[in-house]
Amino acid sequence: MTTKSYAVIGAGPSGLAVMRALQKAGIDATGYEASHDVGGLWDITNPRSTMYSSAHLISSRTTTEFTEFPMDSDVDYPGHRVLKRYFDDYADEFGLRDRFRFGTRVDRLERDNGDSNATGTGTGTGTGTGWILHATVQDEDGAHTALVERYDGVILANGTLAEPNVPAFPGEFAGEIMHTSAYKDPAQLAGRRVLIIGAGNSGCDIAVDAVHHAESVDLSVRRGYYFVPRYLFGRPSDTLNQGRPLPARIKQAIDSRVLRAFTGDPVRFGFPRPDYRIYESHPIVNTLVLNHLGQGDLRIRADVERFDHDTVHFRDGTAGDYDLVLLATGYALDYPFVDREHLNWTGASPRLFLNVFPPSFNGLYMMGMIEASGIGWQGRYEQAELIAAYLAAEDADPARAARFRDRVTTQSWPDLTGGYRYLGLARMSYYVNKDAYRRAVRTEQAALAETTTPAGSGRRGA
Ligand SMILES: Cc1cc2nc3c(=O)[nH]c(=O)nc-3n(C[C@H](O)[C@H](O)[C@H](O)COP(=O)(O)OP(=O)(O)OC[C@H]3O[C@@H](n4cnc5c(N)ncnc54)[C@H](O)[C@@H]3O)c2cc1C
Secondary structure, three states: OOOOOEEEEOOOHHHHHHHHHHHHOOOOOEEEEOOOOOOHHHOOOOOOOOOOOOOEOOOOHHHHOOOOOOOOOOOOOOEHHHHHHHHHHHHHHOOOHHHEEEOEEEEEEEEOOOOOOOOOOOOOOOOOOOEEEEEEEEOOOOOEEEEEEEEOEEEEOOOOOOEEOOOOOOEEEOOEEEEHHHOOOHHHHOOOEEEEEOOOHHHHHHHHHHHHHOOEEEEEOOOOOOEOOOEEOOEEHHHOOOOOOOOHHHHHHHHHHHHHHHHOOHHHHOOOOOOOOOOOOOOEOOOHHHHHHHOOOOEEEOOEEEEEEOEEEEOOOOEEEOOEEEEOOOEEOOOOOOOHHHHOEEOOEEOOEOOOEOOOOOOEEEOOOOEOOOOHHHHHHHHHHHHHHHHHHHHHOHHHHHHHHHHHHHOOOOOOOOOOOOOOOHHHOOEOOHHHHHHHHHHHHHHHHOOOOOOOOOOOOO
16 A cells, blocks of 8 residues: 555546556545446436436447456447446446545645645645645535545546536527536427537437437538448447557548448538548547438538527528527536646646646646547546556655656657647547557556566555
């Protein structure tokens, strides 16, 4: 066991992954989860969950699951209930539940200046490098109690897809405006004239729900998209060409040809032609939406210009009347409990080494702040292993940890784009190429792990 104390915020896939990696490295930590159980947004009963009843994985089971814990399912793209069970089983298998305080929301992290009254499970040194964690505990009767603890380090795993990104539109809309974060069930669409704004993965899933329940469905888009089928050549499409990443330009050329052959040209269905290449934005893993367009079940509309009572005017001069506007406009990163300077916010996201380490090495560590096509939970677990390797090195081999910090602060950071030129959108500001990212994480992890584990020290292994 290390002499230092650590906290983990969140018991979703990322929080569980880091708790497991710390456990394997013999590092103790206390987890804080605002909801009542593990699973993060895959637990539809978690008040912060942005899941909806029809949601399934869009990456396939085998490319998404934790390598050491295969899913007990034969289904290629399981639904959210199966995934909630998976995280329950994962937590039970490794005894991770006991490490979390449930019903405990972290409200504030403050630098420890040495004069706090934190009661703390923390055995930290109080040298001014730690964090004071303020939380609210909600008991079963709904009563709230304040909690203050001190930790040497805090790992943030509070998720990236919970805080709605809500754009402002000119004019007033007389009907209902709802962000997809509040969409749970197709009954919310029943019998209504629905306009969905945004054709990302959630927008397209919900458009397909709406086809079966709403009176009419329109989908307003600002740009073109690439639609990837769930299956290609009879196999989950993301399982093809695994482990042998092609150079960006070649992959883009081959895959856009394959997509043209399988799904045709989305422009035929009314989508604008993408003004970017495939994989320069997150692809849409949904071809049902194209089938429904082909059947005339929904219509593509241009970008919204303004609202006027129950009419929405579009930029191409057309207009339509609606009862419900559903904003499928994505999410914004949000770490409301810690001042932005501590996370080195730069533009729309914190700028962190490998999306994990603030360059000031202030004792905060980020988990799960990655978007990438196909990174899966194993990719997040590898981040967790890197954090564990760094914390283990800090404890057992401070010189090696110092060399890591030195590399981070004095050398240029690895290119995580894989040669793709990502669109300059807020949601792409922390996007990485999975192969480039995992390679960089593994390289650093191997460098950190090498001599931090002297033979026979017994530090590693759960
Ligand atoms: C509809 C949908 C489909 C998706 N499909 C895929 C897919 O196919 N493949 C894939 O890899 N990813 C997919 N994702 C992405 C998804 O974000 C990840 O799979 C994964 O859930 C991220 O895990 P996380 O632990 O980082 O965040 P979350 O799952 O969001 O968990 C964060 C946890 O932190 C807790 N928390 C937040 N704030 C606090 C606080 N202040 N104090 C205490 N606790 C707090 C929350 O209650 C939550 O339990 C999908 C997302 C959605 C919405």
